[in-house]
Amino acid sequence: WEEFARVIAKVEEMKPDSNGLRFLKGVAALKRDGDRARGAELLRAAVAEDPRFIRAWTHLLDAANGPEELLTVYKALRARAPVHQIVVLAKDLMGMLERELEQKRPDQG
Numbered sequence: 001w002e003e004f005a006r007v008i009a010k011v012e013e014m015k016p017d018s019n020g021l022r023f024l025k026g027v028a029a030l031k032r033d034g035d036r037a038r039g040a041e042l043l044r045a046a047v048a049e050d051p052r053f054i055r056a057w058t059h060l061l062d063a064a065n066g067p068e069e070l071l072t073v074y075k076a077l078r079a080r081a082p083v084h085q086i087v088v089l090a091k092d093l094m095g096m097l098e099r100e101l102e103q104k105r106p107d108q109g
Contacts, residue, residue, distance in 0.1 A: 004028060007024065008024050008025065011024060019046050019049045022042050022049070023043065023046040023055070023059075025042050026038075026039045026040075026041075026045075026046060026056070026059065027043075030043070030059060031062075039063050040063035043056050043059050044060065054084060057076060057077040058077065058084070060073045060077075061077065067097055067100075067101060070097070071094060071097055071098055074087070
């Protein structure tokens with residue numbers, strides 16, 4: 001994490017308003033600091049700025065707050081990168097999660 005902090009400081013010095021810096025700070029908050037809310041906030045800002053920022057989407061999976069949000073982020077990642085290794089490997093698991101969530105929803109008919 002020391003080297004990661006140096007990278008963040010360098011990017012902050014060179015491009016303080018860059019989307020890459022948002023991403024790096026989001027990863028640090030999520031993984032290093034254990035601050036899921038702050039990490040998710042920064043990562044969401046990164047994908048809002050660049051919806052094709054696939055690496056940020058993959059970290060948002062880890063930042064998801066509950067199964068519904070996890071499935072939503074997975075679907076967003078799948079729409080942007082359908083052959084990404086995470087999408088492919090998690091396909092069956094996400095399908096099971098989706099079916100389970102549908103069964104838990106109250107009838108809307």
